[in-house]
Amino acid sequence: MNLATFIQLLVGGISIGALYALPALGISLIWNAAGVFNFANGEFVMISSYLMYSMLVGRKMPFLAALPITLCIMFFLGVATEKTIVYTLRRQNASPVKALVSFIALSIFLRNAARFVWGTAPRTIPNPFGAKPIEMLPEVFIMPHALWILGISLLMMAGLLVLFRWTKIGVAMRATTQNRTVAALMGVNTNRMVSLVFGLSSMVAALAGALSGAVFFITLEMSVMFGLKAFTSNIIGGFGNPLGAIVGGLLLGVVETLGASFVSSHYKDVITFSLLLFFLLFRPKGLFKLEIAEKL
Amino acid sequence: MRPERLKAIAIVFGLLAAAPLFLPNRYYVYIFNRGFANALAVIGLVILFGMGGQISLGHIAFFTLGAYTSAIFSVRLGWPSAAAVLAGVALASIWGAFLSVPAFKLSGPFLSICTVAFGEVVRLLTINLVSLTNGPYGFYGIPSLILFGRRIGSEKAWYFLLWSLLVFAILAAARLKRSYIGRALAAIREDETAAEVMGINVRAMKTLAFVCAAFCAGLAGALYAHMSGFLSPESFTGEQSFSLFSMTVVGGQESVLGGVAAGVALTLLPELMRFLQEYYIMIFSLIVLLIVLLPLESMMERAKMWMAGLAREGGKVPWGRCSK
Amino acid sequence: MGAVLQVRGLSKSFGGIVALRDVSLHAEEKEVLAIIGPNGSGKTTLLNVITGVYRPDAGGVWLNGExxxxxxxxxxxxxxxxxxxxxIRLFKRLTVLDNVMIGQHHRFGAGLARVLLASRASRGEEAEFEVEARALLAKVGLAGLEDAAAQSLPYAKQRLLEIARALAAAPKALLLDEPAAGMNSEEIVHLEALVRSLREEGLTVIMIEHVMDLVREVADRVVVLNYGAKIAEGSFAEIEADPEVIEAYLGKGAGSCSA
Incomplete structure (x- = not known):
């Protein structure tokens, strides 16, 4: 393999990784804000892919119109999830197992609801970014969608960073995730903040779904794939560390793409499984997480 | 247990024992048999999840292991069917013990993802190990079970066999729940650290719970293989794992009888209501969601108080006055 | 020396924070040893190291020489x-009786097979331990509450239940971590009597406590920890008069005040 091929694979891998990093970031945000693992995250990705399909293919809408509409719908779906399920769990002071069971049920429900609406046949959408490779460097051909995916994802992540770091509402959200009681005492409407985090997290997952139509078939199984990969990204980066989740996602995308080309593309998912099991069993705190002792 | 409740349970079981004599045709008996097999697997989940608090979302994998092992041993190796069933149960139980190892360190979402992965790996193996399993085409020609020289061939024979096994399993699980082992599992579910400090060997107990659960599912699977004579990877998917899990939740998690009732009922329902067949997983998930989210316990309590109030005052009791 | 529990040279730090520094102490048979010290002085860490929840960086713990x-x-x-x-870490949703019987867990010996077959041995064992558990509950003052959920008990009774659960394990040494916290004076008097009667039965009791009335009444000896190190040891009267102890509790310059 020469350098040019390697660079091509690397860029491709990073752009696939960005698609994993987005829902991984969503999982991380929710884990911090509400202390629950959103088992249905992959389903959020899948549903937004199908929404894009319905708008682009069914209604012949332009990509630039369909994208914001999808993100909006998914934002409100996230808020609705929080207002119904998470709020109820919180009010009941429910055990973590109960929370997990309800999200498992939600994920199965959404997957089957999608089957009800869109059927089981795989769908495709026309690649909105064009299919003609660009010669970036001599001999190095990059697909335009790789660059677009990477660019849009980074833009979204940078936007979130600005939101959380430098805006009042972002600080209020971070305060809520760190200590809800104190935040409430300081006058933050913590219920609204958690809803907002859910909406945002669902929106970033939706972006991954909307963009992935350019690369993958849209199927029901993609929810499982995205769910698993977003989870693995979090495990690699350290659960509850948003930056770690992003790095983990990018890393997973690169390792998977390189592994698939060196070994065989049949073993792409085996690589994910092996990474997941390795980290779960031998390094469950991930690459970047401090250990916190349990108080007895 | 109160005597009137005991009597009611005895009547239900007596009626069930005689049911094949009344059921209109063999098909209904067959669905009951499937329900019993599922109920057997659900008992395992009641022990693992209800009593021990460990989530297994790949549980159909143990069913699959039991079924395919028994089929392979009896067809490819020519073992007597009863011995093949035992081999299937043994292999499933061994894998149950293996799967308890991640549970030593992991809990909650981390453990559940691990079990999902295990379920997927087993499913992929049944599809891809074509020389052993005949892959996606399905495993044909599994002989019927021969037990103590008797061939279990008809639906009715299977009905009585499964029904009596189920009664045994119910008794065993109920005894386990009320024993020191059951209490240790409950302690682990409630507070693992405290359980450990109170002298409970948490790892050993988790392994025991996983082995019990795998044993039940493996037995159900092995029997299913010989009962239906045909296995297809399509009937052992992640959704099947979820449906076993929902049966456990619908039955009240910790309740053995509840799990069995839910296992049988939720198997019969989609079979009897044809229009449900496409959507039954969707409906199950909705039911599970409602059971988890609705404050059922306090609703029951209020209903009880209301009834008590009615009985006492012999008249209308406004809702507000029921809660003291 | 008839030390039942012996702790020698125990050190433990978390990251850069030293929680225990070369702590040595012992407790004898039929003795109540109180461990006192300001918040954050390492008392609970000591208990966690003794019971194996944390591993010490150095030093050892011996029970009857083991x-x-x-x-x-x-x-x-x-x-x-x-x-x-x-x-309090009770098994909240389980009954009071179940909590105590979980404490007895390691003393059961029936095994899975006998349990599943409900053999005579298994049933006999269960009945025997249940009688003992009820007696333990009566002893700590929780008779009649056997079937209540642990979480429904008032705070002080939950503390008593924790003691009953620990006693159910038939220990040689009983470690109590702030047993009187949240109790009113009447309940503390009851606790005093209970600790005394446990000592009379030959148990070794090590008790972390902030409530000085209780320490004065029941402790045979007192060990004082401060910043993870032992600063004093002796009878309550000796400790009370120790200037270093007074300083640890009240700060520098407090020695002139009447303690």
Whole structure:
């Protein structure tokens, strides 16, 4: 393999990784804000892919119109999830197992609801970014969608960073995730903040779904794939560390793409499984997480 | 247990024992048999999840292991069917013990993802190990079970066999729940650290719970293989794992009888209501969601108080006055 | 020396924070040893190291001459060290009786097969332990509450239940982590009587406590920890007069005040 091929694979891998990093970031945000693992995250990705399909293919809408509409719908779906399920769990002071069971049920429900609406046949959408490779460097051909995916994802992540770091509402959200009681005492409407985090997290997952139509078939199984990969990204980066989740996602995308080309593309998912099991069993705190002792 | 409740349970079981004599045709008996097999697997989940608090979302994998092992041993190796069933149960139980190892360190979402992965790996193996399993085409020609020289061939024979096994399993699980082992599992579910400090060997107990659960599912699977004579990877998917899990939740998690009732009922329902067949997983998930989210316990309590109030005052009791 | 529990040279730090620094102490048979010290002085860490929840960086713990460091918490409990928790950790949704019978867990010997077959041995064992558990509950003052959910008990009774659960393990040494926290004076008097009667039965009791009335009444000896190190040891009267102890509690310059 020469350098040019390697660079091509690397860029491709990073752009696939960005698609994993987005829902991984969503999982991380929710884990911090509400202390629950959103088992249905992959389903959020899948549903937004199908929404894009319905708008682009069914209604012949332009990509630039369909994208914001999808993100909006998914934002409100996230808020609705929080207002119904998470709020109820919180009010009941429910055990973590109960929370997990309800999200498992939600994920199965959404997957089957999608089957009800869109059927089981795989769908495709026309690649909105064009299919003609660009010669970036001599001999190095990059697909335009790789660059677009990477660019849009980074833009979204940078936007979130600005939101959380430098805006009042972002600080209020971070305060809520760190200590809800104190935040409430300081006058933050913590219920609204958690809803907002859910909406945002669902929106970033939706972006991954909307963009992935350019690369993958849209199927029901993609929810499982995205769910698993977003989870693995979090495990690699350290659960509850948003930056770690992003790095983990990018890393997973690169390792998977390189592994698939060196070994065989049949073993792409085996690589994910092996990474997941390795980290779960031998390094469950991930690459970047401090250990916190349990108080007895 | 109160005597009137005991009597009611005895009547239900007596009626069930005689049911094949009344059921209109063999098909209904067959669905009951499937329900019993599922109920057997659900008992395992009641022990693992209800009593021990460990989530297994790949549980159909143990069913699959039991079924395919028994089929392979009896067809490819020519073992007597009863011995093949035992081999299937043994292999499933061994894998149950293996799967308890991640549970030593992991809990909650981390453990559940691990079990999902295990379920997927087993499913992929049944599809891809074509020389052993005949892959996606399905495993044909599994002989019927021969037990103590008797061939279990008809639906009715299977009905009585499964029904009596189920009664045994119910008794065993109920005894386990009320024993020191059951209490240790409950302690682990409630507070693992405290359980450990109170002298409970948490790892050993988790392994025991996983082995019990795998044993039940493996037995159900092995029997299913010989009962239906045909296995297809399509009937052992992640959704099947979820449906076993929902049966456990619908039955009240910790309740053995509840799990069995839910296992049988939720198997019969989609079979009897044809229009449900496409959507039954969707409906199950909705039911599970409602059971988890609705404050059922306090609703029951209020209903009880209301009834008590009615009985006492012999008249209308406004809702507000029921809660003291 | 008839030390039941012996702690020698114990050190433990978390990251850069030293929680225990070369702590040595012992507790004898039929003795109540109180460990006192300001918040954050390492008392609970000491208990966690003794019961195997944390592993010490240096030093050892011996029960009747047998090394406990390196054993799991469960093994240490089985050897004969039972404890209660500062922030009550009962099995909340289970009944009071079940909580106590979980304490007896390691003393059961029926095994899975006998349980599943409900053999005579298994049923007999169960009945025997249930009688004992009820007697233990009566002893700590919780008779009649056997079937209540643990979480429904008032705070003080939950603390008593924790003691009953620990006693159910038939320990040689009982470690109590702030047993009187949240109790009113009447309940503390009851606790005093209970601790005394346990000592009379030959138990070794090590008790972390902030309530000085209780320490004065029941402790045979008192060990004072400050910043993870032992600063004093002796009878309550001796400790009370120790200037270093007074300083640890009240700060520098407090020695002139009447303690």
């Amino acid at each position: 090394q406990l460091v390196g054993l799991t918490p469960a093994q240490i409990c089985i050897k004969g060290v039972a404890r209660t928790f500062q922030n």
